[in-house]
Amino acid sequence: MTTMRSYPTALLILIMPLTASSLEAQRVDKGRDGFELEAFAGVLFPKEPAFGDGEVQFTLDERQAIFGARLGWTFRFNMFVQAEGGYVPLTMEEEGGTTRDINTLLYGASIGYNLQFSPEAQLFILAGGGMIHWSPDGLPSENQLRGHFGGGLRIFLSRGVALRFDARDHLVPKTMSDTRRSLNPALTINDELTHNIELSGGITLFFGVQRDDDKDRIFNEYDACPATPVGAPADARGCPLDSDDDGIIDQIDQCSHTLPGTPVDERGCPTDSDGDGVPDGLDRCGNTPGGVPVDEFGCPLDPDGDGVPDGLDRCPNTPAGVRVDESGCPIDSDADGVPDGLDRCPNTPADREVDEVGCTRIQAGIETGRLVLSSIYFRTNSAELLPASRRVLDEVGQALLDRPDAQVEIQGHTDASGSAGYNLQLSERRARSVFQYLTATYPGLERARFTVRGYGESRPIASNETPDGMAMNRRVEFVVRNQ
Numbered sequence: 001m002t003t004m005r006s007y008p009t010a011l012l013i014l015i016m017p018l019t020a021s022s023l024e025a026q027r028v029d030k031g032r033d034g035f036e037l038e039a040f041a042g043v044l045f046p047k048e049p050a051f052g053d054g055e056v057q058f059t060l061d062e063r064q065a066i067f068g069a070r071l072g073w074t075f076r077f078n079m080f081v082q083a084e085g086g087y088v089p090l091t092m093e094e095e096g097g098t099t100r101d102i103n104t105l106l107y108g109a110s111i112g113y114n115l116q117f118s119p120e121a122q123l124f125i126l127a128g129g130g131m132i133h134w135s136p137d138g139l140p141s142e143n144q145l146r147g148h149f150g151g152g153l154r155i156f157l158s159r160g161v162a163l164r165f166d167a168r169d170h171l172v173p174k175t176m177s178d179t180r181r182s183l184n185p186a187l188t189i190n191d192e193l194t195h196n197i198e199l200s201g202g203i204t205l206f207f208g209v210q211r212d213d214d215k216d217r218i219f220n221e222y223d224a225c226p227a228t229p230v231g232a233p234a235d236a237r238g239c240p241l242d243s244d245d246d247g248i249i250d251q252i253d254q255c256s257h258t259l260p261g262t263p264v265d266e267r268g269c270p271t272d273s274d275g276d277g278v279p280d281g282l283d284r285c286g287n288t289p290g291g292v293p294v295d296e297f298g299c300p301l302d303p304d305g306d307g308v309p310d311g312l313d314r315c316p317n318t319p320a321g322v323r324v325d326e327s328g329c330p331i332d333s334d335a336d337g338v339p340d341g342l343d344r345c346p347n348t349p350a351d352r353e354v355d356e357v358g359c360t361r362i363q364a365g366i367e368t369g370r371l372v373l374s375s376i377y378f379r380t381n382s383a384e385l386l387p388a389s390r391r392v393l394d395e396v397g398q399a400l401l402d403r404p405d406a407q408v409e410i411q412g413h414t415d416a417s418g419s420a421g422y423n424l425q426l427s428e429r430r431a432r433s434v435f436q437y438l439t440a441t442y443p444g445l446e447r448a449r450f451t452v453r454g455y456g457e458s459r460p461i462a463s464n465e466t467p468d469g470m471a472m473n474r475r476v477e478f479v480v481r482n483q
Contacts, residue, residue: 035207036080038070038164042200044088049175049192056183058094060102065089066198068106074206078114080124086198092136094183105133106170108146114154119217119234125151126168134176142178147171150198156217160206170196214238244268345402362392366399366406371478372461374471376434381418383429385437393434396478397442403480404444410435411477412454413461415470420456428454434476 044066051057068086085107093099108130115123127149135141150168157163177189214228218238225239232251233241240249244258248268255269262279263271270279274288285299292309315329322339345359345367365371376393377386385393400408412431414423431452439447462469 034074036070036072036074036082036204037207038072038202038204039068040070040086040164040166040200040202041065041067042166042198044090044170045197045199046088046090047175047194047196049177049180049194052187054184055180055187056095058092058183060092061090064091066106066200068200070202072110074114078116080112080114080126082110082112082126082128084108084110084128084130090134100137100139102137103135105131105135106146107131107133108148110148116236119236119238120156122154122156123151124154125149132170132172134179136179139179139182142176144172144174144177146173148198154204159215159217162204162206163201164204165201166198168198168200170198172196345399362395363399363402366396366403366478366480369480371396371480372475373477374475376476378430378433381426383426383433385433390437393437394441397438397445400438401442401444405482406480407449407451407482409451409453409479409481411479412452413459413473413475413477414457415473416457416460416464417470420458424454424456424458426454427456428452430454431476 042065043063045063046060048058048060066086066088068084070082070084072080072082074080085105088104088106090102090104091099092102108128110126110128112124112126115125117123127147129145129147131143132146133141133143148168148170150166152164152166154162154164172194173192174189175192175194177192180189181187214223214226215230218234218236220226223238225234225237228234228238228240229249229251232249235241240251242249242253243256244253245260246253246258246262246264246268248264248266250256253268255264255267258264258268258270259279259282262282265271274285274290278294285294288294288299289309319339345363359367362371362373373392373396376389378384378389379386400406410431412427412429412434414427416423418426431454435447435450435452439445439450457464457473460469460473461475462472464470464473
């Protein structure tokens with residue numbers, strides 16, 4: 001026959017998983033007070049007694065069903081007492097093949113303690129004692145003392161009904177001693193302890209239990225929140241669960257995973273005052289205008305870095321460093337098509353053609369340090385400026401006003417017609433006429449900034465053999481140097 005080993009160890013392993021959280025729950029929920037009545041059924045694993053030499057031996061069933069009932073009382077401080085009885089239709093088989101029925105009864109009492117680890121479930125431990133009665137067919141009946149210990153689990157289906165599961169060890173100091181003497185009158189029986197394991201389950205009915213008006217499975221007396229809405233999950237104190245701690249109970253919380261500290265509305269969902277999709281508790285820019293795209297912190301997106309957020313920016317691809325107006329579009333103070341910030345010549349006269357940096361040809365020449373003008377006209381063999389030259393010289397004067405730190409050499413050049421001496425003298429007079437016009441027309445141009453020189457025909461920039469080349473050589477140059 002197969003025997004059960006290490007029964008006490010197995011039972012200890014079964015009843016040991018009691019955590020600190022379950023003990024904390026026990027202090028606030030005292031369990032079901034009052035009478036309880038239980039019907040149970042299960043399996044008993046009896047252990048046959050040891051035999052000495054010369055004994056008439058027999059074997060018991062390896063396992064057999066057990067049926068019974070228990071009647072108990074649970075106190076408010078979680079202790080409970082029970083009276084109990086059970087029946088086992090055990091059989092024994094003697095040497096020679098004789099089989100006898102043993103109508104086995106177990107009855108006694110237990111004392112135990114409930115450990116409530118949730119409103120719906122209890123662990124319990126118990127110990128007790130009583131009698132075991134064997135009545136073998138054709139042999140005298142006998143009664144022996146027994147003790148037991150164990151534990152189990154209750155799962156509450158309602159306020160007054162629970163499922164119960166037990167694991168017990170029934171300890172019998174003298175197992176079927178009278179029966180063995182009946183089979184061998186000369187036998188002396190020593191004290192022999194056997195472990196008989198019971199695994200059973202049943203249904204328990206509670207009577208006289210306390211009221212639970214809000215039906216959260218926590219009695220009114222111990223319910224810290226006696227008005228919990230019906231159906232709302234409650235904790236061990238009887239208070240509605242609020243998993244995300246936002247002040248809205250789980251039963252009605254439509255956003256049950258709100259981050260800690262996030263303001264919520266009556267539905268338990270994060271508030272978003274500016275409607276940008278980032279809740280107020282995470283929004284670093286709480287007043288974002290409507291319709292403006294934002295980043296994960298709720299701040300307006302501004303990819304071009306012009307200070308005007310997308311959604312309001314009418315020119316979302318403004319180059320870096322360009323000044324913009326309230327709509328995010330570049331400011332172009334001189335209306336030359338090159339925005340401020342990129343415009344190297346921000347005071348270009350209106351209607352002038354400019355290059356990619358916003359400068360006219362004249363301004364660009366001043367900026368680069370050398371401006372060559374063949375469009376300044378004089379009377380033939382004279383230093384008198386023709387009226388057509390004034391428009392060009394006015395632009396030069398304005399450009400030089402924008403460079404107050406620059407030193408300027410005004411150079412006069414001629415073609416190769418005439419004598420070299422005459423051409424040298426003529427080129428210097430023409431350069432001086434330009435100097436006098438600029439300083440007289442633009443008083444802001446200090447005369448000390450200028451040097452006037454004539455070079456005659458000594459520095460041609462084109463051939464003097466063609467009319468076009470000669471026209472190019474008749475020129476005025478401005479060489480600009482910073483102080």
